Amino acid sequence: MRLNKFNFIKNSHHEFYELKENDLIKAEDRLGFRFPKELREFYLEIGYGFIRGNKSAINRFLDPATITDITLREDIYEFDPDLDDIYExxxxxxxxxxxxxxxxxxxxxxxxxxxxxxxxxxxxxxxxGFIKKVDQNDRYFEDMED
Incomplete structure (x- = not known):
């Protein structure tokens, strides 16, 4: 892991919360697999939280526990129809x-x-690469051509 790989995103435009490695491990244990290497690096260096930009958007790096709930379709995500197509x-x-x-x-x-x-x-x-682009324009991907 390259230290400070994501340091460029630490600025007053965004709001991130520290994540303890133990919380990451708990989520992975529930999932039954490890998060992707680059996501783990981001969590351990930066944490999770919000990219500020468009005021009508959420723009949130989800915390590991929420990702686990979504993946396992538990808690408020159990019957979420927005997730149906994603998990095909x-x-x-x-x-x-x-x-x-x-x-x-x-x-x-x-x-x-x-x-x-x-x-x-x-x-x-x-x-x-995503973070560098979204740091400049949080909606850049909505206008990308296929």
Whole structure:
């Protein structure tokens, strides 16, 4: 892990909360697998929280416990119809909430870097690339051509 890989996102424009490694491990134990390497790095270096931008959007890096609830379809996500299409592809992991019921996913088959998807459209080759783009324009992916 490269220390301070995500340091550029630590600024007054965003709001992140520290995450203890133990909380990450608890979520992984519930899931039965480890989070992708790059997501783990982000969590341990930055945490989870909000990218500030469009005031009408949530723009939230989900915490590990919420990702686990979504993946396992537990708690408030048990009957969430917005998740039905996402989990037709079991190789995707929700990690970011754009707006209520609109999520970004990671490709679980990637090893070192995690490709980021907006529905079926690949919008970044890595979490680092995604963060750099979203830090400049939180809605950049909505206007990308197929």
């Amino acid at each position: 592809d079991e190789d995707r992991l929700v990690f970011y909430e754009v707006n209520e019921g609109v999520y970004l996913t990671l490709d679980l088959n990637d090893t070192d870097k995690s490709s980021v998807f907006f529905f079926d459209k690949k919008i970044a080759d890595s979490i680092e």
